[in-house]
Amino acid sequence: MEVRLFRRDETDLLQLSIDTLWAKNHVLSRDKQLLNYMFYDNPVSQEIFGEENYGFLGTWLDGRPIGLMGLMAFDLNVKGMKKFGFAPTNWIVPPEYRHTGAGLLLMREMFKWNPSVVLNLGITSNVARMYTGMGGYHVLPDVPRWIGLLQKRKTAEMLLNGDVKFLRFYQEITAVYNQTTYHVERRFDPERWNACYWATFAKRSIGFARGASFINWRYFQHPSFTYQLFTCMDDKGNYQGLMVLRIESILGGQAKIGRLVEFMANDQDSAICLANKVVEIGNENELLFIDFYCFSSISSWGLESVGFKRVLKSESDKLVVPTRFQPIDLETTHMMAALYVSKDVQKKISLIDDQAWYITKGDADQDRPN
Structure with missing residues (x-):
């Protein structure tokens, strides 16, 4: 099984994979301009993933995609210090392929970039339960x-x-x-x-x-x-x-x-x-x-x-x-969310400061067309 980023010349394949694996007739499978905006034109995306790639991971089995993880990359601010983080838009492996471990491979591949923060905004209760047991993740059941x-x-x-x-x-x-x-x-x-x-x-x-x-x-x-x-x-x-x-x-x-x-x-x-x-x-x-x-x-x-x-x-x-x-x-x-915070960043922040985290609906992919 292969895990890699979709290349910039694989736009049609990526949109087809979004349609078949994520959601039928999903807006990103129909709107090429929006897809490019979110996963390629982002100013940090090319810096992290390279000019030849989308910020979209896939797992391939027998030459075809069976899993997806969209990654929007951003500069991260930690009280004036600049780092970087991800806002995944999906983490999808159809039920018939989950025995292959494709989902775990996608997660491991994402963490190879060593993000300081991973923000999953707008998750379901089922996904929230999954993140609850993962190291470094905190689940916010109701975003203020x-x-x-x-x-x-x-x-x-x-x-x-x-x-x-x-x-x-x-x-x-x-x-x-x-x-x-x-x-x-x-x-x-x-x-x-x-x-x-x-x-x-x-x-x-x-x-x-x-x-x-x-x-x-x-x-x-x-x-x-x-x-x-x-x-x-x-x-x-x-x-x-x-x-x-x-x-x-x-x-x-x-x-x-x-x-x-x-x-x-x-x-x-x-x-x-x-x-x-x-x-x-x-x-x-x-x-x-x-x-x-x-x-x-x-x-x-x-x-x-x-x-x-x-x-x-x-x-x-x-x-x-x-x-x-x-x-x-x-x-x-x-709106539910899960947030991974690296150990390095955890050492630099106060867990009881209620006026520090600035994460809004402008982050991730929550304010977009359906």
């Missing part, structure tokens, strides 16, 4: 999600069968008065952002690096989605924060929601300025609500100041608003 309501009653009517009790402790978000010299603009200067990020936010956070090369690739070069990016500047023109949001049409175009995928602020003024901009965009576009996923509370202060609430779930309150809309899913309302 913040909700900002803009139209409470309409949200209940359209998404919750008219039952407002799910939202009984949520109020509609509203801007906060802020007398400051800071201002927000819809523009992006790579050099100024790098200066801001690496000197400030990077030094107090852990996660895939949000330098200018990542921002440019992830949001300006995306082949399918349109993102709105805003930066906050002080009176000297220095960047103090950044926010990225995508407007999503749901229910066949009958309504819209907002997906906040980045929210980084250096201080209270920048946090409020950016949060106020989120409220403004929501009102201007008549959104039902806006959500934001993040592993920790590092970005929550500004959002909570304008009325966002972190979802609190219990056996009696399993639902606030859905997260899947094609079709509306009132059962699966959480």
Whole structure:
């Protein structure tokens, strides 16, 4: 059995393998541009895997693929130190081939690159149980999600069968008065952002690096989605924060929601300025609500100041608003994750710091077309 990366000239074979092994008619089996964007055009991918390869592993038996593991490679920031990590998009071996050990071979091949972090975002409960027993992995059964309501009653009517009790402790978000010299603009200067990020936010956070090369690739070069990016500047023109949001049409175009995928602020003024901009965009576009996923509370202060609430779930309150809309899913309302952290990185971080990990839905492949 052979384990190797798919070559750049094997695009058709890779797409066929995705269709037959992963999911019939999967978007990556249909959209060559999206496939290239995620697994080849990524600025770190070619550095790790070489210009001749995709970031996609396969296991071959008798000359044909029987297993897949997609690997998105990223620079990793550990409080200002740069390392690298992976965000696997799948780990697939059909049941009839699992006796061959192909899945284990894929996992071993991935770890030959010695990643400092491996993020599996959006996993199922079955996959989570598998990761629970693997060394170095930690399972997060419910990635923290913040909700900002803009139209409470309409949200209940359209998404919750008219039952407002799910939202009984949520109020509609509203801007906060802020007398400051800071201002927000819809523009992006790579050099100024790098200066801001690496000197400030990077030094107090852990996660895939949000330098200018990542921002440019992830949001300006995306082949399918349109993102709105805003930066906050002080009176000297220095960047103090950044926010990225995508407007999503749901229910066949009958309504819209907002997906906040980045929210980084250096201080209270920048946090409020950016949060106020989120409220403004929501009102201007008549959104039902806006959500934001993040592993920790590092970005929550500004959002909570304008009325966002972190979802609190219990056996009696399993639902606030859905997260899947094609079709509306009132059962699966959480996102699970597994995170491998190398021993080297574990020595450099505090396990009790609740404002360090910055991992959002902008990571991995969770914010993409279906």
